[in-house]
Amino acid sequence: xxxxxxDNTEQxxxxxxxxxxxxxxxxxxxMQEIADEAGINKSLLHYYFRSKQKLxxxxxxxxFASAFPNISRLMLSHRPIxxxxxxxxDQYIDLLTNNPYLPNFILKEINRDPQSLAKAISQPELNSHxxxxxINKQGINPREIFQMFENEMKAGNIKKMNPADLMANILxxxxxxxxxxxxxxxxxxxxxxxxxxxxxxxxxxxxxxFVLNSIMINK
Amino acid sequence: xxxxxxDNTEQxxxxxxxxxxxxxxxxxxxMQEIADEAGINKSLLHYYFRSKQKLxxxxxxxxFASAFPNISRLMLSHRPIxxxxxxxxDQYIDLLTNNPYLPNFILKEINRDPQSLAKAISQPELNSHxxxxxINKQGINPREIFQMFENEMKAGNIKKMNPADLMANILxxxxxxxxxxxxxxxxxxxxxxxxxxxxxxxxxxxxxxFVLNSIMINK
DNA sequence: TCTATTTTTGACCAGCTGGTTAAATCAATT
DNA sequence: AATTGATTTAACCAGCTGGTCAAAAATAGA
Numbered sequence: 001x002x003x004x005x006x007d008n009t010e011q012x013x014x015x016x017x018x019x020x021x022x023x024x025x026x027x028x029x030x031m032q033e034i035a036d037e038a039g040i041n042k043s044l045l046h047y048y049f050r051s052k053q054k055l056x057x058x059x060x061x062x063x064f065a066s067a068f069p070n071i072s073r074l075m076l077s078h079r080p081i082x083x084x085x086x087x088x089x090d091q092y093i094d095l096l097t098n099n100p101y102l103p104n105f106i107l108k109e110i111n112r113d114p115q116s117l118a119k120a121i122s123q124p125e126l127n128s129h130x131x132x133x134x135i136n137k138q139g140i141n142p143r144e145i146f147q148m149f150e151n152e153m154k155a156g157n158i159k160k161m162n163p164a165d166l167m168a169n170i171l172x173x174x175x176x177x178x179x180x181x182x183x184x185x186x187x188x189x190x191x192x193x194x195x196x197x198x199x200x201x202x203x204x205x206x207x208x209x210f211v212l213n214s215i216m217i218n219k
Numbered sequence: 220x221x222x223x224x225x226d227n228t229e230q231x232x233x234x235x236x237x238x239x240x241x242x243x244x245x246x247x248x249x250m251q252e253i254a255d256e257a258g259i260n261k262s263l264l265h266y267y268f269r270s271k272q273k274l275x276x277x278x279x280x281x282x283f284a285s286a287f288p289n290i291s292r293l294m295l296s297h298r299p300i301x302x303x304x305x306x307x308x309d310q311y312i313d314l315l316t317n318n319p320y321l322p323n324f325i326l327k328e329i330n331r332d333p334q335s336l337a338k339a340i341s342q343p344e345l346n347s348h349x350x351x352x353x354i355n356k357q358g359i360n361p362r363e364i365f366q367m368f369e370n371e372m373k374a375g376n377i378k379k380m381n382p383a384d385l386m387a388n389i390l391x392x393x394x395x396x397x398x399x400x401x402x403x404x405x406x407x408x409x410x411x412x413x414x415x416x417x418x419x420x421x422x423x424x425x426x427x428x429f430v431l432n433s434i435m436i437n438k
Numbered sequence: 439t440c441t442a443t444t445t446t447t448g449a450c451c452a453g454c455t456g457g458t459t460a461a462a463t464c465a466a467t468t
Numbered sequence: 469a470a471t472t473g474a475t476t477t478a479a480c481c482a483g484c485t486g487g488t489c490a491a492a493a494a495t496a497g498a
Contacts, residue, residue, distance in 0.1 A: 009445080009446090025246075027244075027246045027247055028246055028331075030484090030485075030486090031485075031486060031487085032484095032485080032486095040446080040447095041446060041447050041448080042447095042486090042487090043446075043447065043448080043487085043488085043489090044445080044446060044447085045486095046486085046487065046488080047445075047446080050487095051486080051487080052485095052486065052487090104326065104327075104330045106402075107323065107326055107327075107398055107399065108323075108326075108327055108330075110399070110401045110402050111323045111327075111398075111400075111401060112247075114401035114405075117401055117402065117405055118405055118410070121405060121406070140406065142406055142407055159432070161425065161428075161429075162418070162421065162425060164403075164407050164408075164418055165418075165421075165422075165425045165429070167407070168395060168396055168399075168403065168407070168418075169392055169426075169429055171395065171399075172391045172392050172394070172395030172396070172399075173388055173391050173392065175391070175395065176387060176390065176391030176394065176395060177387055177391070179326055179330075179398070180326065180329070180387075180390075180391075181330075182329045182330060182333035182336055183325075183329050183336065184383075184387065186333070186336055186337055186340060187340065187359065187361055188361055188383050188386070188387070189383075191337070199381070199383055199384075202381065202384075203384075206380065206381060206384045207388075209380075210380075210384070210388055210433050210434075211433070213378070213432070213433040213434070214429050214430070214432040214433035215429075215432070218437065228475080228476090249454090249455075249456090250455075250456060250457085251454095251455085251456095259476080259477095260476060260477050260478080261456090261457090261477095262457085262458085262459090262476075262477065262478085263475080263476065263477085264456095265456085265457065265458080266475075266476080269457095270456080270457080271455095271456065271457090
C-alpha cells in the first residue's frame with residue numbers, strides 16, 4: 001500500500017477539517033466545504049473518517065490540546081512565583097495571538113457538547129508521529145498547580161486566596177479580549193480595528209501588572 | 220381586531236424563541252422547536268415574523284440589551300470609585316447567576332455574525348410597552364466611563380492604566396467562569412457541580428478583592 | 439502483463455429545514 | 469345571518485446535508 005499517498009490525503013483532510021471546524025464550529029461546518037478545502041471528493045472524507053462526528057472528534061482533541069500548552073511544566077518549575085505567572089501569561093497571550101479563533105471554538109464546543117470535553121481530557125491525543133510539541137501529553141492536572149499556589153501562599157510570597165480563583169482570573173484576563181473581539185472592537189474602539197490591535201499589543205504587559213499588583217505582598 | 224389574542228400569541232412566540240435561541244443559538248435552533256415550545260403551528264411563526272432571521276434579530280436585541288444593564292448610571296454616579304466598581308461587579312455577577320446562558324449566547328453570536336452586533340447597538344430595543352427595566356435605553360457609552368476612570372486616576376484614587384484594560388478586566392473576570400462552566404467543572408473540580416457552585420458563590424467577593432487589590436493606591 | 443487490493447470518484451438518496459400557500463377557523467360589524 | 473378581515477392550520481415544496489454505493493482509477497505484487 002502506498003503509505004505516502006495515504007498519509008498525504010489523510011493529512012490534507014485533517015488540515016482542511018481543522019481550518020473549517022475552527023472557523024465554523026461543528027454545527028456550521030459542511031462536509032462539502034471541508035472536501036473543497038482539501039481539494040478532494042466528499043466521499044473520501046467518509047472513507048477515511050466514517051462520519052462527520054468522528055472527524056470532528058479527531059480535530060477537537062487536537063485543537064483542545066493545543067489550547068493548553070505545557071502549563072504544568074512551567075508552573076511546577078523552580079522559579080519565583082511572579083516569574084512563573086508572568087511567563088505563563090506571556091506564553092498564553094502569544095498562543096492566542098497566533099490562534100485568535102481558539103477561545104471562541106473551545107467555548108462554543110464545550111458548551112454545545114460538554115461530553116466531548118470529558119472525552120478529550122480522558123483520551124488525549126493518541127496520534128503517532130505528528131504530535132504538537134506544545135501539548136502536555138499527560139493532560140493538564142490543575143490540582144498540582146493549585147498545590148503549588150497554596151505553597152506559595154503559606155510561604156508568604158503571595159496573598160492568600162482560593163487557588164481556583166487565581167487560575168480562573170489569569171485565564172479569564174488572558175482569554176476574554178480574544179473571545180470578545182468583535183464586542184470590544186465596536187463598543188470600546190468604535191469599530192477601529194487598529195485601536196483594538198494596539199490594545200492587544202499591550203495586553204501581555206497590562207495583564208501581568210494587573211495580576212501581580214493584586215496578589216504580590218508588599219514588602 | 221382582537222389585540223389581546225394577537226398579543227398573547229406574539230408574546231408566546233417571543234418567549235419560546237427566547238428560550239430556544241438562548242439554548243441552541245441561531246444555527247442550532249429549529250423553527251419547529253420554537254413552535255412546539257410556544258404550542259402553536261409553525262406557520263404562525265412566519266405569519267408574525269417573516270423569517271427565522273427576523274425573529275432571531277428581534278430576540279437578539281432583547282438578549283443583548285439585557286446583557287448590559289444600566290452600567291452607565293451606576294458608573295457615572297457620585298460615589299467613591301471603589302464602591303462603584305464593587306457594586307458593578309455585584310450586579311453583574313448577580314445578572315449572570317440568574318442568566319447563566321447569557322455569556323455563551325452573546326459570545327457565540329457576536330462571533331458568528333458581528334454585523335448583528337453593530338445593528339443591535341445602533342438600533343437598540345425599539346419595543347413599545349414591555350421594555351426591560353434594566354436596559355439602558357441610550358445604549359452603552361463606554362467612552363464616558365473611560366473618562367470617569369481617567370479622572371479618578373488623575374485624582375490619584377486608583378493606579379494609572381488604560382481604562383479599556385480596566386473595563387475589559389472587570390468584564391473578563393466576571394464573565395469567564397460562566398462562559399467556561401463545563402471546562403471549570405471538569406478540569407478544576409473533577410466534575411463536581413457542587414464544588415463549582417460553591418466557587419461561584421464566593422466569586423463576587425473574590426473578584427472585587429482581586430480588582431481592588433490591583434488598582435487601589437495604598438495610602 | 440495479469441491480478442488483487444486500495445484509493446478515488448460521481449451519482450444518488452433519505453431526511454430534515456425554512457418557507458409558502460390555499461383553505462379553514464374565528465371574531466367583529468352590519 | 470351574512471360579510472369581512474384577521475388568525476390559524478395542514479399539506480406541501482425546494483434546497484441542502486450527511487451519508488451510501490457501485491464503478492472507475494491507481495497501485496502493488498505475482
